[in-house]
Amino acid sequence: MTAQEIRSAYLRFFKDRGHVQIPRSLLVPKDDPTTLFTGSGMQPLIPYLLGAPNPNGNRLVNSQTCLRAQDIEEVGDNRHTTLFEMLGNWSLGDYFKEDQIKWIWEFLTGQIKLDPKRIYISCYIGNESAGIPKDTESAAIWSDIFKATKLDAKQVDIGSEEDGYKSGEQGGRIFFYGDKNWWSREGSPSQMSSGEPGGPDTEMFYLFADVVHNQDYGKRCHVNCDCGRYIEIGNSVFMEYLKTDSGFARLPKRNVDYGGGLERIAAAAIDSPDVYRISLIWPIIKKLEVLSGKHYDANANAMRVIADHLRGAVFLAVDGVTPSNKEQGYVMRRLIRRAIRFAFDLGIEQNFLEQIVPVITEIYVQDFPEVASSEDKIVDILVKEEKAFRQTLRKGLNEFNKMYPESGTRGVINSKTPINKMTSFDGAGVFRLYDTYGFPWELVIEEATMRGLQIPNNWKTEFDQLLEEQRERSRTATKGEFKGGLGGHSDIHKKYHTATHLMYEALRRVLGDHVIQHGSNITEARLRFDFSHPDKMTPEQIKAVEDMVNDQITKDLIVTFEEHPTKEALEDLHVLGAFGDRYGDTVKVYRMQKAGEAKPFSLEICGGPHVEHSGQLAEGNKKFKIIKEESSAAGIRRIKAVLS
Numbered sequence: 055m056t057a058q059e060i061r062s063a064y065l066r067f068f069k070d071r072g073h074v075q076i077p078r079s080l081l082v083p084k085d086d087p088t089t090l091f092t093g094s095g096m097q098p099l100i101p102y103l104l105g106a107p108n109p110n111g112n113r114l115v116n117s118q119t120c121l122r123a124q125d126i127e128e129v130g131d132n133r134h135t136t137l138f139e140m141l142g143n144w145s146l147g148d149y150f151k152e153d154q155i156k157w158i159w160e161f162l163t164g165q166i167k168l169d170p171k172r173i174y175i176s177c178y179i180g181n182e183s184a185g186i187p188k189d190t191e192s193a194a195i196w197s198d199i200f201k202a203t204k205l206d207a208k209q210v211d212i213g214s215e216e217d218g219y220k221s222g223e224q225g226g227r228i229f230f231y232g233d234k235n236w237w238s239r240e241g242s243p244s245q246m247s248s249g250e251p252g253g254p255d256t257e258m259f260y261l262f263a264d265v266v267h268n269q270d271y272g273k274r275c276h277v278n279c280d281c282g283r284y285i286e287i288g289n290s291v292f293m294e295y296l297k298t299d300s301g302f303a304r305l306p307k308r309n310v311d312y313g314g315g316l317e318r319i320a321a322a323a324i325d326s327p328d329v330y331r332i333s334l335i336w337p338i339i340k341k342l343e344v345l346s347g348k349h350y351d352a353n354a355n356a357m358r359v360i361a362d363h364l365r366g367a368v369f370l371a372v373d374g375v376t377p378s379n380k381e382q383g384y385v386m387r388r389l390i391r392r393a394i395r396f397a398f399d400l401g402i403e404q405n406f407l408e409q410i411v412p413v414i415t416e417i418y419v420q421d422f423p424e425v426a427s428s429e430d431k432i433v434d435i436l437v438k439e440e441k442a443f444r445q446t447l448r449k450g451l452n453e454f455n456k457m458y459p460e461s462g463t464r465g466v467i468n469s470k471t472p473i474n475k476m477t478s479f480d481g482a483g484v485f486r487l488y489d490t491y492g493f494p495w496e497l498v499i500e501e502a503t504m505r506g507l508q509i510p511n512n513w514k515t516e517f518d519q520l521l522e523e524q525r526e527r528s529r530t531a532t533k534g535e536f537k538g539g540l541g542g543h544s545d546i547h548k549k550y551h552t553a554t555h556l557m558y559e560a561l562r563r564v565l566g567d568h569v570i571q572h573g574s575n576i577t578e579a580r581l582r583f584d585f586s587h588p589d590k591m592t593p594e595q596i597k598a599v600e601d602m603v604n605d606q607i608t609k610d611l612i613v614t615f616e617e618h619p620t621k622e623a624l625e626d627l628h629v630l631g632a633f634g635d636r637y638g639d640t641v642k643v644y645r646m647q648k649a650g651e652a653k654p655f656s657l658e659i660c661g662g663p664h665v666e667h668s669g670q671l672a673e674g675n676k677k678f679k680i681i682k683e684e685s686s687a688a689g690i691r692r693i694k695a696v697l698s
Contacts, residue, residue: 055323056333057320057333061117061139061141063161064161065116068115068157071157073113076115078116078118078422079092079097081119081120081382082374090382091121091122092118092119092120093121094118095313096142096291102144103146103251111146112147115144117140117141119137119369121136126388135365137366139315140316141316146309149310150308154310154312155195155199156195158290159199163203166319170200170203170205174227175229175257176230176231177196178236179213179231179232183244189235192254192256193209193228196256197209197228207228208226210224211230214232215276218231219279221274222274222275222276231278237254237255237291248298251293251295252297253293253309255289255291256292258287259277259285260318265281267281285322288319289314291311292308293305293309335362338361338364338410338417339358345409348401353400357400359392360396364389364407364410365414367386367393368411368432369425370382371386371428372422376566376568376588377390378568378689391439391443391497392497394440403444407433408433411436435588438689442689450497453493458505479507481518482517484499484517488517549697550580551581553695554576555664556606556656557599558571558585559630559655559656561585561599562630571584580681581694584690584692585690586691587690590683591691604678607668611646611647612646613665615644616642617643620640623641623643643657643658644656644658644664679697
């Protein structure tokens with residue numbers, strides 16, 4: 055079965071058992087500021103797992119796209135991806151262990167036709183000090199299933215994963231682990247706080263019998279080994295406990311939360327330990343072979359990185375993210391740039407993203423039509439980032455080769471130079487490539503690692519020190535000027551400074567929250583403002599910003615400030631600040647707000663000075679006017695504006 059067929063079969067299987075299919079949530083969580091991305095299928099459903107009634111009922115099913123940026127460095131082997139789909143089904147106070155376990159077994163072996171002899175199980179070993187018993191109930195259900203399939207159902211107590219590497223499989227089929235088979239938002243039972251729910255889980259693993267255990271991952275293999283011999287294909291969480299001040303109590307309504315990685319189930323279905331050969335990814339690989347003229351088997355690492363990262367970037371674009379230097383946009387930019395860097399290794403040096411995106415949209419056209427309908431937008435976003443980065447990449451790599459000629463080409467160590475005698479890499483080298491050539495420091499380090507250069511542990515300390523020294527030189531060079539680019543303290547300077555705050559907020563409201571200040575300069579004649587935005591502003595957007603600023607001037611906003619602890623200002627008040635600025639323990643927060651209105655129009659960190667109310671900007675019948683909008687750097691726009 056293809057991955058697409060597996061997805062459809064799964065949704066149909068559980069809908070036939072009374073489940074309502076719910077749509078996927080966006081990759082960027084709307085109401086969860088604790089995380090950048092939706093990283094599991096259950097994440098958007100936490101309120102309902104905690105007891106809130108769901109309008110769709112108490113049996114739910116879907117396939118949720120997820121992104122885990124923490125896996126970015128692992129991508130390149132045969133099983134790690136940053137983007138993946140999680141097949142999920144939930145019981146909110148309805149069915150429990152027996153139905154869930156029997157159904158998921160029926161789906162995996164009856165619908166997908168996985169070989170029962172290759173499926174292994176883990177269950178929770180219990181926690182005596184917390185009063186939580188061993189999950190013998192789940193183990194007994196599994197034991198009956200295996201015996202009915204005429205398979206030995208030997209149970210083995212493992213404990214920790216470290217114990218697993220020591221003791222090995224011992225001929226078992228059902229294995230008991232500790233914290234590995236316990237789920238809560240806060241970790242193990244001992245880490246949970248009062249009021250938190252949790253419960254044991256049972257996980258399913260598929261054995262790739264032809265994979266030989268690699269002892270780099272431990273002396274002996276076991277189902278939770280990282281060597282790739284086993285892969286997890288499903289996890290059923292049985293949420294039935296509540297942490298209290300006196301220990302653990304049973305929840306009045308017990309929940310089931312199942313999650314199974316579609317990509318991994320699809321790999322098991324074709325009996326391939328290489329997840330990149332499934333139907334959701336393999337077409338991208340084949341296109342890369344055509345574009346590069348090279349074969350996958352000899353270039354697997356590079357092709358895997360490109361295929362994975364561009365799938366992730368495409369879905370991020372669909373869900374409203376654009377490349378930037380902050381949060382989700384930063385991760386998206388890193389995915390795109392790493393893909394471009396690895397494409398460079400394959401000899402694909404330009405304009406390849408517009409050829410890859412249609413391949414990805416075609417893969418998802420039936421099941422996620424929003425991807426195909428966004429194709430033009432996706433191509434536009436990714437191609438602009440590609441064009442902006444390729445020039446930086448070429449310059450950076452050329453300079454890298456000049457600085458470290460003994461390192462040879464990427465991934466190939468000069469055979470005449472033993473690795474222990476190679477040129478040492480340091481923070482100064484990273485800083486030079488970053489500061490002079492705009493080469494992202496993450497790629498600098500990755501490049502050095504791939505070339506076999508020795509990287510000292512203190513490189514980041516040295517890099518940060520040089521970066522701070524450069525900032526201090528910049529401050530000294532502008533000594534006497536007001537922080538933020540203010541060239542004086544006259545009345546007109548204050549007016550332009552106030553107008554800058556109003557314009558910054560207007561830009562974010564018109565263009566989007568990705569707009570971040572990257573520089574400001576104010577003279578008696580005009581204001582100048584640099585900000586992150588991928589496109590040239592349209593005349594309509596320029597007029598909308600002008601109208602919004604002039605409207606706030608007409609409203610005669612009151613301008614006040616208060617001092618706040620920096621952490622409180624940034625995290626609790628969510629104030630704006632200039633990108634890259636470092637602040638002390640406290641900051642001034644300027645508020646521009648109309649009397650009687652509940653919320654300020656502008657709330658921003660600044661040292662001042664400003665006018666006392668925005669109406670002063672209109673003195674002499676003047677209005678705010680943008681006189682020029684242009685590119686300042688890759689992904690950075692520049693506005694010049696006047697009061698006239």
